[in-house]
Amino acid sequence: MITYEFLTTQKIEEALNYLDKFNKVHILAGGTDLLVNLYKESPRLPDFDYLLDVSNIPELKFITLTNGFIEIGPLVTHSRLIDEPLIKNNFPVLTIAAYTIGSTQIRNRGTIGGNIVNASPAADLLSPLIALRAEVELTSRKGKRVLLLEEFLAGPYKTKIKANELLTKIKVPLLGDNYYTDFQKIGRRKALSIARLSLALITKIDKEGIFLDTRVAPGSATPYPQSLPVTEEAINGKSIFDIDLEEIGKITSNEMVSVTGERWSTPYKKPTIAVLVKRALKKNIEEAKTNE
Numbered sequence: 001m002i003t004y005e006f007l008t009t010q011k012i013e014e015a016l017n018y019l020d021k022f023n024k025v026h027i028l029a030g031g032t033d034l035l036v037n038l039y040k041e042s043p044r045l046p047d048f049d050y051l052l053d054v055s056n057i058p059e060l061k062f063i064t065l066t067n068g069f070i071e072i073g074p075l076v077t078h079s080r081l082i083d084e085p086l087i088k089n090n091f092p093v094l095t096i097a098a099y100t101i102g103s104t105q106i107r108n109r110g111t112i113g114g115n116i117v118n119a120s121p122a123a124d125l126l127s128p129l130i131a132l133r134a135e136v137e138l139t140s141r142k143g144k145r146v147l148l149l150e151e152f153l154a155g156p157y158k159t160k161i162k163a164n165e166l167l168t169k170i171k172v173p174l175l176g177d178n179y180y181t182d183f184q185k186i187g188r189r190k191a192l193s194i195a196r197l198s199l200a201l202i203t204k205i206d207k208e209g210i211f212l213d214t215r216v217a218p219g220s221a222t223p224y225p226q227s228l229p230v231t232e233e234a235i236n237g238k239s240i241f242d243i244d245l246e247e248i249g250k251i252t253s254n255e256m257v258s259v260t261g262e263r264w265s266t267p268y269k270k271p272t273i274a275v276l277v278k279r280a281l282k283k284n285i286e287e288a289k290t291n292e
């Protein structure tokens, strides 16, 4: 049985003091990942003596528009992301992804910060946030540092967070005009389903119908979510009127396998990721043509 002391606070400052003062503190937010791991005594859980409940810190529950970024507090729940007009109007890809997470109960408790720091290969917010070029702010008693989310992720269920740090902010740069986004997810069933495969696609389509600044990030496809630069470059410069979607699908499949190598799931995932990238491109092309 795992035993620990329970700490709680309503202030960031006090949380940072606890992280500084005690060794082996593990942070608790909504608990939807952590409590499952505790109950199962998962080997993924690090050894810890203290559980620090940060879920009652009001300063970590904000969504604000500041200097070209939407800044999101780590305690913002998936339900709040779905309901928030600032997110819906600027990053519909994040709204759709949040909506596919778990059930209403899970979305009411689970947080964006927990989804990021748990760093599951199947975490639904990671691929859209990577495609959005989101940054994470980490705070300790010694100060703050900001990392690109893609660089913060260090492996399956691994990040670069240090033992004395708290994730205090997620910063998402605003997209300019003429950007189109989509999130595709396939699970074993329609509801309460962990992604077998997912894909976030963001692209700019200019007045002539040319793809620019394309970002493609799949989930559950690679050991941990990451961009697919070869696919992105293959799409950039193509026209929405004659892009060869079959060719792009093949490039995406091959790029995924170049990262993962051949695995037991490759016969399923290799053709399926091609379907997801084609679906996302088709949706964006249709939207761009409607806006002409």
Ligand SMILES: Cc1cc2nc3c(=O)[nH]c(=O)nc-3n(C[C@H](O)[C@H](O)[C@H](O)COP(=O)(O)OP(=O)(O)OC[C@H]3O[C@@H](n4cnc5c(N)ncnc54)[C@H](O)[C@@H]3O)c2cc1C
Pocket: 026, 027, 028, 029, 030, 031, 032, 033, 034, 035, 036, 054, 074, 075, 100, 101, 102, 103, 106, 109, 110, 111, 112, 113, 114, 115, 116, 117, 118, 122, 123, 124, 125, 161, 165, 166, 167, 168, 192, 193, 194, 195
């Ligand atoms: C039934 C069920 C269905 C689910 N379905 C999905 C799904 O479809 N898609 C999906 O992506 N996920 C799913 N999940 C997983 C989970 O709900 C999400 O990952 C959720 O966002 C985790 O957030 P949390 O606040 O509950 O994190 P917690 O469980 O509280 O914490 C998770 C990890 O993050 C760390 N942490 C949390 N906040 C901070 C912080 N501010 N600073 C530093 N470290 C922090 C914790 O120490 C812990 O290691 C599901 C879970 C369950 C139980």
